[in-house]
Amino acid sequence: MTKVVDANLVVVNWKLWKKLGSIASFKRLYLCVPSSKDVYTARSVFTSLVHLKICTCETEWVNLLMRVLGDSPNLRALKLDQCHPLRSYEPRPCWNPSWNEPSSVPECLLSNLETFEWVTYEGAEEEIEVLAFVFRSAKYLKKAAINIHSKTNDTDKKLEVIKELFSSSRGSPACVLELR
Incomplete structure (x- = not known):
């Protein structure tokens, strides 16, 4: 698979995943997987990866995100x-309170990292923590776009939280914040 440049991977069968082989050569990658465990071999480094999209529908999306960020210099x-929309009878994937920055x-x-986009930001606890971490850590961020998705009328409150996080903890003074 050394010639693969773009990949959209939604994994439901780990046997199939293991047959894919190395993803180290990918330049663009979309991941939606149920667990960060065994996603790829330990000590893999994705030096070619420049664009990453991670689906937040799975319970362990934060762990997956941190693992791939750490391996994608x-x-x-x-x-x-x-x-993938959650069905109305399904609760939002649980936040793992044991996760530490x-x-x-x-x-x-x-x-x-120059651009950061969050398409369906709902303002859940884990989302606030991840957003604060990115704003605080991304030293060369040029553009951050946050699309606020709200099932209630608290959009103004979420907007204020994002603005506060951005102004108090951002790493890049040249970054432009776009709120939708």
Whole structure:
């Protein structure tokens, strides 16, 4: 699979995933997987990966995000989206309160990430923490676009939280914030 440049991977069968082989050569990658465990072999480094999209519909999306960020030193664009709508009878995937912010910031946030987009931002606890981490850590961020999705009328409150996070913790003074 050394010639693959773009890949959209939604994994429901781990046997199929293991047959795909290495994803280290991908430049653009979309991931929606149920677990960050065994997604790819340990100590993999994705030096070619410059665009990453992660679906936030699965319970362990934050763990997956942090793992891939840590292994993608040249990442320039990050997009988060809940691509698969949750059915009304399904609760939102549980936030893992044992997740702690990494002790070291992934290299891509310190040196390369230029654009960050969150398509379906709902303002849940884990989303606020991830957003604060990205704003605080991405030293070369040029553009951040947040699309606020709200099932209630608290959109103004979510807007204020995002503005506060952006102004108090952003790493890049040249970054433009776009709220939708």
